[in-house]
Amino acid sequence: METEKFEPKIVAFVCNWCTYTGADLxxxxxxxxxxxxxxxRVPCTGRIDxxxxxxxxxxxxxxxxxxxxxxxxxxxNTGNFHARRRWIFFRQxxxxxxxxxxxxxxxxxSASEGKKWVDVVDGVINSxxxxxxxxxxxxxxxxxxxxxK
Amino acid sequence: xxxxxxxxxxxENIGRTVDCPSVAKACANFSGVVHAEDYKYMCSDxxxxxxxxxxxxxxxxxxxxxxxxxxxxxxTFRKACSDAGINPYLVEMANLREHCSWIHDDVPLATKKxxxxxxxxxxxxxxxxxxIPIRVxxxxxxxxxxxxxxxxxxxxxxxxxGYEVVLVEKEPSIGGHMxxxxxxxxxxxxxxxxxxxxxVEVYQHPRIKLMSYSEVENVEGFIGNFxxxxxxxxxxxxxxxxxxxxxxxxxxxIKKVALSDFDEGLATRPAMYVPFPQAVPxxxxxxxxxxxxxxxxxxxxCKKVCGREAIDFEQQDQFIKxxxxxxxxxxxxxxxxxxxxxxxxxxKGYGEYGYGKYKNVINGLQFERIASASGPSSGxxxxxxxxxxxxxxVFIQCVGSRDESKGFSYCSKICCMYTAKHAMLYKHKVHxxxxxxxxxxxxxxxxxxxxxxxxxxxxxxVKYIRGRVSxxxxxxxxxxxxxxxxxxxxxxxxxxxxxxxxxxxxAQSDSSKLAQTLSVSYDKYGFINEAHPKLKPxxxxxxxxxxxxxxxxxxxxxxxxSMASAAAAKALVxxxxxxxxxxxxxxxxxxxxxxxxxxxQKVCAYNAVEQKExxxxxxxxxxxxxxxxxxxxxxxxxCNATCPSKSIELLGFKDDQIYAQINSFAEVx
Numbered sequence: 090m091e092t093e094k095f096e097p098k099i100v101a102f103v104c105n106w107c108t109y110t111g112a113d114l115x116x117x118x119x120x121x122x123x124x125x126x127x128x129x130r131v132p133c134t135g136r137i138d139x140x141x142x143x144x145x146x147x148x149x150x151x152x153x154x155x156x157x158x159x160x161x162x163x164x165x166n167t168g169n170f171h172a173r174r175r176w177i178f179f180r181q182x183x184x185x186x187x188x189x190x191x192x193x194x195x196x197x198x199s200a201s202e203g204k205k206w207v208d209v210v211d212g213v214i215n216s217x218x219x220x221x222x223x224x225x226x227x228x229x230x231x232x233x234x235x236x237x238k
Numbered sequence: 239x240x241x242x243x244x245x246x247x248x249x250e251n252i253g254r255t256v257d258c259p260s261v262a263k264a265c266a267n268f269s270g271v272v273h274a275e276d277y278k279y280m281c282s283d284x285x286x287x288x289x290x291x292x293x294x295x296x297x298x299x300x301x302x303x304x305x306x307x308x309x310x311x312x313x314t315f316r317k318a319c320s321d322a323g324i325n326p327y328l329v330e331m332a333n334l335r336e337h338c339s340w341i342h343d344d345v346p347l348a349t350k351k352x353x354x355x356x357x358x359x360x361x362x363x364x365x366x367x368x369x370i371p372i373r374v375x376x377x378x379x380x381x382x383x384x385x386x387x388x389x390x391x392x393x394x395x396x397x398x399x400g401y402e403v404v405l406v407e408k409e410p411s412i413g414g415h416m417x418x419x420x421x422x423x424x425x426x427x428x429x430x431x432x433x434x435x436x437x438v439e440v441y442q443h444p445r446i447k448l449m450s451y452s453e454v455e456n457v458e459g460f461i462g463n464f465x466x467x468x469x470x471x472x473x474x475x476x477x478x479x480x481x482x483x484x485x486x487x488x489x490x491x492i493k494k495v496a497l498s499d500f501d502e503g504l505a506t507r508p509a510m511y512v513p514f515p516q517a518v519p520x521x522x523x524x525x526x527x528x529x530x531x532x533x534x535x536x537x538x539x540c541k542k543v544c545g546r547e548a549i550d551f552e553q554q555d556q557f558i559k560x561x562x563x564x565x566x567x568x569x570x571x572x573x574x575x576x577x578x579x580x581x582x583x584x585x586k587g588y589g590e591y592g593y594g595k596y597k598n599v600i601n602g603l604q605f606e607r608i609a610s611a612s613g614p615s616s617g618x619x620x621x622x623x624x625x626x627x628x629x630x631x632v633f634i635q636c637v638g639s640r641d642e643s644k645g646f647s648y649c650s651k652i653c654c655m656y657t658a659k660h661a662m663l664y665k666h667k668v669h670x671x672x673x674x675x676x677x678x679x680x681x682x683x684x685x686x687x688x689x690x691x692x693x694x695x696x697x698x699x700v701k702y703i704r705g706r707v708s709x710x711x712x713x714x715x716x717x718x719x720x721x722x723x724x725x726x727x728x729x730x731x732x733x734x735x736x737x738x739x740x741x742x743x744x745a746q747s748d749s750s751k752l753a754q755t756l757s758v759s760y761d762k763y764g765f766i767n768e769a770h771p772k773l774k775p776x777x778x779x780x781x782x783x784x785x786x787x788x789x790x791x792x793x794x795x796x797x798x799x800s801m802a803s804a805a806a807a808k809a810l811v812x813x814x815x816x817x818x819x820x821x822x823x824x825x826x827x828x829x830x831x832x833x834x835x836x837x838x839q840k841v842c843a844y845n846a847v848e849q850k851e852x853x854x855x856x857x858x859x860x861x862x863x864x865x866x867x868x869x870x871x872x873x874x875x876x877c878n879a880t881c882p883s884k885s886i887e888l889l890g891f892k893d894d895q896i897y898a899q900i901n902s903f904a905e906v907x
Contacts (some may be wrong), residue, residue, distance in 0.1 A: 098904050106779060107759070113307045116336025124347040127354055127903045128337060130308075131891055132823065135841070136875030141896060149904045161754050164779070165874035166843040175879070200759050200779065201767060207341075 097151040097217040099126040101210070102137050104169075107158035107199045114203035122207045125214045126154065133157065135168030139179040142193060143186065147226045152192045152217035156209065159197040169197075187225050192217060239364055242273040242298040243356060244289055246280030246305035248335055253278075255339040257349045261304065264353045268360050272296055281311050289315070290322040299324060300363045304332040304356045325368035327822070327890060330359040354903060361898040369822040369889055372868055376462040377563035378813040380806075381406065383454055383752070386414020387795055388568035388787030388802040390436050395806035397445040401813055404560050405440065406468055407450045409499075411517035412437055414570055418500060418603060420610035420617070422795060423659040424690035430516060430612060437518040450519055455557065457756050458844075460872060461782030462563045462818045472553040474524035479548035482520035486510050486540035486549065495528045498614075502604045504622060505614035510540050514612060524551075564782050564809035565756065567766060568802060569749060571788035573603055574638040574645065574742040588637055588644065590709045591739060597623040598717055598736045599710060602656055605738045609663045619667040621736045624715075628735030631664055632719045633657045633675045634707050638742030640678060646742050646763060651792040653740035654681045658691045660738060661700040673700045674732055676707050676721055684796070703730060710737060743792040758783055765791050776805040784808050823873035823890040825866045832863040832885040838877035839864060846870035847877060847886075 103109045109130050115122065131137055134157030145153050155176070163169040176195060183190040194216075196209045243265040247253035258276040266274035273296045279285050280303060292298060301324060303315045308331040316326035332355040342348040378401050382393045385407030393403045405412070416422075417437075419429035440446050449468060456467040475486075487510050494506035500513040507513075509529040512522045530537040531551060541549040593599045598621050600608075611617035621628045635653050638645035654677070661673040680702075682688040694700045707721035716733040723730050745764030746752075753760040758778040759767040766789050769777035776784050784805035787798035812818075825838075829852065839847040850865035864886060866877075875888035884893060 100900065100903055109307075110309065110779075113309060113333075113336040116307070116333075116340040119340050121343060122341050124338075124342050124344065124351045127351075127358065128333075129358070129896065129899050129903075131875065131896065132888070133874040133876065136879055136888060136891060138879040138893065138896075141900060144897060144900045145903070148900055162759065164757055165872055165876070166757060167841075168843070168874045168876045171841050171876050171880070201761050 095218065095222055097125050097214055097222070098149055099152045099154060099210075099213055099217060100145040100150045101126050101128045101154040101156065102131060102134070102141060103128055103155075104133050104157040104164070105130055106133070106164035107162065107197075108156040108206065110200035111198045111202045111206045114200065115206045118203050120203055120207045122210050123214045126210050133163065133165045133168035134172035135163075135165065137172060139175060139182075142179075143188065146188050146192070146223060149227070151220075151223045152194065152213055154194045154196070154209070154213050156196045156198050156206075159199055162199060187229075189220070189223065189225070192220065192223055239270050239300055240272045240296065240298050241268075241270045241300045241302060241360055241363060242289070242292050242296060243268075243271050243275075243360065244280055244285075244292075244301065244303045244305075245274070245276040245334070245352075245356070246285065246303065247276060247278045248305060248339075249279065252305070252334050252339040255342055255345055255348045256334055256352045257345060261334075261349060261352045261356065265304075265356050265360065268357060270364060271360060273298060280305050281314050286314070286318040289318050293319065293322040293324055300328040300366065302330050302332060302356060302359045302363055304334045304352065306335040307331075307333045307337070327369040328363060328366050330363045330366070332356045332359045358899040358902050361902040362895045365892065365895040365898050367889070371819040372822050372824065373817045374462055374820055374869060376812060376816060376818050377464075377561050378402075379404070379560075379562045380564045380566060380809050381454075381464070381466055381560060381562040382566045382568060384414070384568035384570055384787075384789070385409075385412030385440075385448075385450065386568060386570045386787065386798075387416045387433065387436075388570065388798040389414070389566070390440055391799045391802035392566045392568060392786050392806045392809075393440055393446050394436065394443070395803050396809055397443050399806075399810050400445070401810070402445045402447070404447045404449065404466075404468075404562060406452050406454055407448070408453045409513065410451045410473070410521070410523045411513050411519070412440060412448065412450060413514075413516075413518065415603070416795060417514065417516070418502070418610070419606050420613070421659065421663060423655045424684075424686045426659070426662070428611075430610075434516045434518075437516070441518045448519065449558070450521075451523060454752065454755065457565070460820070461780075462812065463869075464562050464565060464782065466560045466562060466565070468558045468560060470556040470558055472526075472555050473521065474526065474549065474551055474553050475522055476548045476550050476553070477519065477521050479546045480521045481546060482512075484512065484520075484522070485543045485545075487512060487522050489539050489543045491537065491539060492528060492530055496525060501607045501614050502601070504604055504607050516612075564784065564812050566784045566786055566802075566805045566809060567752070567756065567758070567778075567789055568786040568805075569746050569752060569789040571743045571792065572746050573601055574744045588739075591634070591637065591707070591737070592710045592712070592717075593739060596710070596712050596717060596737075597621075598628075599739065600736070601739050601741045602653070602660070605660050609660070609667075619664060626735075627668055628671065629668070630672045630732065630734045631661075631674070631736045631738060632707075632717070632732055632734040633661055633673065633738045633740065635675065635677045635740045637739040638744075646744070648763070648792065649681060650740075650743040651681070652743065652794045655684075655687055655690065655794065657738075657740050658682075658694040658700070662694045662698050665698040665700060673698075674734070675700060675702045677702060677704055678706070684794070705730070743788060745789070749789060756780065756783055765789065776801055776808055782812060821873065821890075822868075823888065824868040824871040825873070825875065825877050825886050825888050827864045827866055828885045828887070829863045831883050833883055834862045834864070835882065836864060837880045837882065838886050841876045841880045843874070843876070844870045844872055846872070
């Protein structure tokens with residue numbers, strides 16, 4: 090069975106000051122987690138363009154995680170508020186463009202929450218593993234014959 | 239582009255779970271990579287030389303290092319590459335340690351992930367551009383928040399080094415909790431006697447601007463260039479005219495109207511008051527909530543007696559702007575109040591100890607006031623309820639501390655010592671009295687600390703009982719303390735005259751709000767986080783902002799003072815240079831495509847986006863575009879994500895750099 094072997098590919102967009110540092114803390118504390126997530130470090134969640142997320146799904150991600158500083162704790166004062174507002178609208182559009190919006194995850198993880206980061210990552214990986222692979226774009230790419238590198 | 243990839247084993251730290259040689263081998267096949275190797279310690283001198291040599295020999299123009307977190311060694315590798323002639327911003331780091339080897343066990347999977355992580359940054363670095371650090375001038379002035387012993391020490395150190403200091407204290411007087419203490423451990427010297435000369439020194443120092451009864455309202459800017467707004471609360475007394483004669487306080491007819499904060503509620507004070515006789519500055523404050531004039535419009539007795547006409551009932555809060563280059567936070571602690579349990583407080587409390595219900599159950603600071611010569615009983619050891627001398631006192635340690643189920647999980651550090659001190663002070667004043675201490679462990683780490691506790695037990699005959707108290711109740715004027723002696727394995731019942739609870743030290747209730755104003759991180763208890771628990775204990779996550787004392791964690795006086803001097807030294811390091819180099823990670827506008835919608839201006843938290851007119855040769859304005867003031871831009875990139883035409887880009891994190899990472903995260907696509 091192919092589904093049994095399915096290992097989800099997760100792209101995580103994390104801010105430099107809270108979640109990336111929190112993930113560092115998880116490392117320093119040797120908190121074990123699954124290997125499926127690939128982190129992309131940006132200065133602030135405010136930097137994350139919604140198109141990044143669509144692009145990640147297009148490039149084969151089965152789930153996308155966005156994580157930054159807790160509300161009010163943003164290193165740049167308001168970046169995460171802009172991000173949050175953006176996601177509220179963006180999330181509704183995801184289904185419209187053919188992406189199951191439940192595959193997009195958000196969380197706030199601070200620099201001191203190494204344990205929470207592990208729970209979030211493992212939670213997302215397990216949840217996506219249950220959903221199975223995200224094939225929407227893969228099918229589409231095949232149809233329009235985008236050459237695979 | 240000619241990219242070099244360097245994989246570090248970090249001794250065994252990475253090498254144990256990631257097969258570094260095969261990562262290097264795989265990376266050698268990536269397009270653009272002309273050199274890939276692995277080495278045991280890339281950050282060591284030989285490791286750095288390896289990189290430098292490869293840059294020269296292979297003529298590399300970009301480097302990706304697969305090692306620890308960029309927060310750890312990004313500077314090291316950028317510097318090494320820059321020494322070898324590569325622009326430091328053409329160096330990227332893949333985090334193979336914190337984000338890979340340390341968190342995974344499975345070698346093939348971790349190795350595969352490591353290859354992915356390096357590939358993503360190889361793709362990113364292809365789009366990196368050479369950047370030049372931004373140079374900004376340093377304002378050589380410091381702001382110290384909090385006028386307790388930590389703030390006083392930090393202010394004096396900086397001022398004595400020759401730089402100006404603005405010291406902000408929210409209470410009417412500086413001195414903090416140390417001014418409330420009777421004696422200090424482990425020497426039993428009088429707290430006020432050693433503190434008040436320092437307070438006066440602050441007041442008289444030509445380079446210290448003391449702003450008491452003031453609070454920090456807003457902080458803008460960045461390291462070397464902060465602009466701080468301070469709210470100077472209305473004192474109702476003109477501080478430039480007041481001589482501190484105290485006539486107004488004597489004449490105030492509303493004598494016992496409010497509980498004295500300084501005496502921890504054990505005494506009262508008038509509506510017009512100076513917190514304590516040695517207050518600095520010695521300028522009274524009118525408590526407008528209880529003053530007759532503010533309630534009924536009549537009285538003005540203080541105004542009539544003041545020969546200097548310093549009383550100003552119309553005074554308003556003033557907002558004062560100060561430019562500083564460094565900020566030291568020394569806001570201290572507060573004692574955990576067990577009688578009040580706000581709904582949003584996760585603390586369950588110790589209702590069974592009867593604090594707030596029985597007058598003779600008090601906390602540590604209240605005992606300090608009773609024992610203090612400047613206290614309500616002038617140092618006479620009497621209990622609050624009937625002012626008689628207690629013949630039997632029970633001290634209970636760890637009330638709130640080290641108790642996750644009801645209080646906080648941390649140890650408050652100072653209670654073992656101050657309880658020993660309290661018991662000793664009591665025995666010195668009441669020779670025939672009995673003192674019992676209920677403890678969990680004695681934590682007396684520190685110079686002469688354990689000897690001090692032994693002295694309390696052996697010389698002063700304080701009885702230590704290992705165990706917890708389950709209940710306290712009043713019976714015939716006595717407090718019945720029921721507990722357990724876990725060494726003897728028996729239940730204990732003591733009929734005490736007074737009970738002193740060593741309650742936990744907690745963060746100030748507004749500390750998280752202040753941390754948010756300063757953009758520094760804080761933990762779940764509200765204590766402000768240090769940048770690194772071992773190597774950066776006085777720095778915060780924000781450059782130019784330092785911490786000292788108990789605002790970071792429970793801390794005693796010697797530790798607070800050393801930390802304050804350390805923070806002052808850090809500020810002085812900053813003041814040692816005239817200009818500061820800043821990361822050039824700032825936004826940049828493409829004026830050719832900018833349509834002038836100024837959404838970027840609306841989302842910018844730093845007012846860094848300005849409007850710029852583009853003119854033709856005749857001087858006619860053709861269009862108005864956005865322009866980023868790189869001195870103000872902090873590089874969050876919110877404008878970049880907001881721009882509809884993608885005309886504003888965050889250097890170092892441009893769209894094509896991030897798309898390159900997204901495009902390469904999985905091999906198959």
